[in-house]
Every structure is written in C-alpha cells, then in structure tokens.
Amino acid sequence: MKILKVCQTCDRIIGEIELDNLTSHNMDPIMDIVGNVAYALCSGCLHEMEMEPRNVYH
Numbered sequence: 001m002k003i004l005k006v007c008q009t010c011d012r013i014i015g016e017i018e019l020d021n022l023t024s025h026n027m028d029p030i031m032d033i034v035g036n037v038a039y040a041l042c043s044g045c046l047h048e049m050e051m052e053p054r055n056v057y058h
C-alpha cells in the first residue's frame with residue numbers, strides 16, 4: 001500500500017512511501033497518518049525548526 005507523504009507545515013508533497021517500509025526503515029519522522037496520507041516535516045521545515053526552536057510571534 002502506497003501512502004503520500006506531505007509536509008504538515010507547508011503542505012508540500014515530500015513523496016510516496018510504501019506503508020510496509022514504515023516498520024522496516026527508520027525514515028523521516030512521521031507525525032501522523034490520516035487515511036493514506038502521512039504527515040511529516042520536509043527537510044526545509046525541519047531545518048527551520050532546528051534553526052529557530054523558539055519562534056515568538058507578537
């Protein structure tokens with residue numbers, strides 16, 4: 001079964017993954033799986049989060 005991996009922050013489609021691979025491979029951190037869509041973070045958003053862990057908006 002193929003599921004679509006989408007960035008939960010910018011909604012960018014990261015790629016497709018086989019659901020079977022989730023258990024056998026430690027890939028990108030998957031936050032949530034809804035239906036056949038896996039929400040994760042793309043490398044760009046992941047990088048931004050690491051750069052600015054405390055982004056304070058006023």
Ligand SMILES: [Zn+2]
Nearest residue numbers: 007010042045
């Ligand atoms: Zn993103």
